[in-house]
Amino acid sequence: MMIFPVLKTQSLVIRAFEKKDLATFSEYRSQDVVAKYQSWTSYTYQDAVELFESMDYSTFGTAGNWYQLAIASLTSDELIGDLAVHFIDEEQIEIGFTVSPQHQGQNIATEAVSTFLRYVFDELNKHRVVATTDAKNTASYRLLEKLSFRREGHFIQNIFFKGEWGDEYQYALLRSEQKFT
Numbered sequence: 147m148m149i150f151p152v153l154k155t156q157s158l159v160i161r162a163f164e165k166k167d168l169a170t171f172s173e174y175r176s177q178d179v180v181a182k183y184q185s186w187t188s189y190t191y192q193d194a195v196e197l198f199e200s201m202d203y204s205t206f207g208t209a210g211n212w213y214q215l216a217i218a219s220l221t222s223d224e225l226i227g228d229l230a231v232h233f234i235d236e237e238q239i240e241i242g243f244t245v246s247p248q249h250q251g252q253n254i255a256t257e258a259v260s261t262f263l264r265y266v267f268d269e270l271n272k273h274r275v276v277a278t279t280d281a282k283n284t285a286s287y288r289l290l291e292k293l294s295f296r297r298e299g300h301f302i303q304n305i306f307f308k309g310e311w312g313d314e315y316q317y318a319l320l321r322s323e324q325k326f327t
Contacts, residue, residue, distance in 0.1 A: 150206040150213070151269075152173050154220060155261050158254065160229065162203045163216045167225040168194040174246035178313045183280040184244075186255065207236045207270070219256045225283070227254055229262055237273040239266055243289075255289055263293065267321040281313035294325050 153160040163171070168191060174180055175189035186193070197214060208212055210233065217227035227245035234240055241262070245255050266272045277295065279286040291297070295317035303311035 150203055150215065150266075153261050153265055154279060155257050157220050158226075158257055159216075159218050159220050159223065160258055160262060161216050161218065162181060163198055163214055163228075165198065167216050167218075168198055168301070170225040170246070171228065177247055179247050180284070183283045183286070185307075194310060197324075209233050217243075217254065220232070227258065231262075234276070238273055238276065239272055239274075240276045240278070241285060242277065243286075250285070256292060259289065262295055265321070267324050272321065275316055276316065276318045279315050279317070280307075281315050287315055287317070293319070295319045296323075 148191075150162050172189055172191045172194040175184070175186070175194070180190065181187055201211065201213055205211060212232045213231060215229040215231060216225055217229060218225050225244065225246075226249040230242035232240040235282065241259065243255050243259055263275060266275055275295075277286075277290055279290065281287075281300065287297070297315055298318050299316035301314045301316065304314055305312050
């Protein structure tokens with residue numbers, strides 16, 4: 147177990163969620179453009195509170211647990227996105243990422259995910275990071291490919307999602323493959 151550190155870039159801070167983030171978090175998660183490739187169709191403030199209260203950052207790094215991390219502006223500390231982190235086992239992590247619609251297209255996800263990957267590989271010494279994305283989510287899979295993730299699988303109609311069968315891509319990156327040290 148470890149306490150999640152605060153990671154800073156030139157313009158962002160990646161940190162544990164705080165109660166003050168929940169209104170913004172629920173607001174952008176409730177937008178159709180964000181929910182399109184997510185498991186929910188609507189997302190309320192109460193959903194955000196329940197997620198927040200279910201997380202225990204003092205157990206950060208525990209195999210089997212998911213954690214939501216805030217991506218915030220370095221200057222204003224305003225929430226602009228989030229990273230979902232799943233410690234699969236002692237050596238592997240699964241990630242997911244969301245950026246609020248008004249901040250998309252500004253390389254925020256690239257900056258945040260690449261910073262988090264450096265931390266995962268260089269500080270935590272993890273072996274492998276994986277990510278799964280809807281095959282129609284072009285922005286998501288292009289970001290993963292930009293960060294040197296390999297597409298390891300294309301699952302055909304493997305998930306019944308919002309009333310229809312959908313395809314997913316599975317991506318992975320090994321510590322030995324990282325290019326951002």
